[in-house]
Amino acid sequence: MLETNTNQKKDIAVLIPCYNESQTIEKVVKDYKEAYPDATIYVYDNNSTDNTAQIAEEAGAVVRHEYAQGKGNVIRSMFKDIDADCYIMADGDDTYPPVPEMADLILSRKAHMVIGDRLSSTYFQENKRPFHNTGNRAVRWLINHLFNIDVKDIMTGSRAFSYEFVKTFPVLSHGFEIETEMTIHSAAHDLRMVEIPVEYRDRPEGSESKLNTYSDGIKVLKMIARLFKEYKPMLFFGSLAFILFIISLILFIPVLSEYFQTGLVPRFPTLIVAGILMLIALLLCVCGLILEVIVKKNRQIFELFLIKTKR
Template identity: 65%
Template structure:
């Protein structure tokens, strides 16, 4: 029988964790449900144990740190990641897992934004931030099918994804990193609309719209530079080249008419920016070769994992 692991990262979710564990045990009775407590100061861990979950602890604070440990320690045929705040419906879990088990996806995204307008999005700039992140990723990575919800914490993964995903994030930017990794490595992504509900009264979100939003945007910037260096440094080179030409053309025209270069410092600045532009092109070419080799190594790693999985199935 295929083994499903339900992964629930938790920090101070004592109000909701028992219901979450119970709901997912009901829809996935054969699954192992893991609750990773991230230094909670309430009774989250004890309540989860009483509800029937396998409770472990991650002492490095941050959701990214919790997911890193979960992915490293747990082996399964399908991984379902949810939050412990009882905002994601359990009724979609079976369908999401089945897409993974049938080999139709490497990552299934529980898309909240296509079907729900929820209270937390009424916080200032929250909708704006979600749209900015989504549009940035779709614009920069050009997925075959538009990614409609980047920040959702409701996802299912294949073992191929989990065991080849190099997690760098420590906090809430982990979902953005997951999405970009899947797009860059051409993994199969499916989106499934789900009905999101607000947190129960008294339960507070740990997400800070401004600081965590800034981290997410910085993650997109860094990963775009790392995964698409030719595009990143190419754009930089074009901007520097244009600025150099703006400084140089008036001097050149004046030289054609008078034979003199009266603004020599400006010419030096123009030459400096043109040099930096050319260096950016060179950096882009070198780093693009490294990125291409990284993708090749990833494909080799994927083939090895496939061979190992087939051998285990026999």
């Protein structure tokens, strides 16, 4: 529990999804119990083959199990099952310490989501996986430009959420792309995001990351493309339409030039292809316009739902 200005105690839930983190989970649970002495620590074990669940329970955590493999599936169960005024999400690998300021920002209603920014502190010095560093930079650049935001650490697992965010966030991801989905959801719905630097330290020796640089990176990119299409359909379909329009013009202009010079159209196949591409471009524009109207209507419904969810 945490006191507010009105002396009303607020519930804090610390959420720790885990898969084979027996080496570090005890320290993580104890660190968060010390940082948030009145909070409830939840450890959701995701089919661990070691004794992660037993160690977490002995350390004082409430242990539950999620049998659908993947971090996104775990987060979905956590958000569905647990009610609190403030949610602190952490990883069980002890790569960053708890930051009590996160809860303060949520409980004072200064943010719907607080992001623990590793990249502005020690991440690039501590992280020994160079392709992860490159991937983080690429994903950050892509999302910031597509969604017109300025978030420094897109894929961090150190976050805090308000009750409104948790109960209005539709979890669609199954794996490690969940953090990226959270950021895009906040950007698309103008939910307040605040970043604070957190110290990053690499995994201790003997502890292995479950993140696969290539396969999980591809999943993240596919998820970004899908959400970009769903949240910004006019820009998505309009961009495709513009590309096809330019190709159509490139094919059509020489045919038109020959017609003016000779009065003949000797390259009918090229003319037909140019016409088909132009037609597809027009259809894509229409699709974008229709979907844009639907997105705006869904946005209105979301805002009403957000008001009703206010705790």
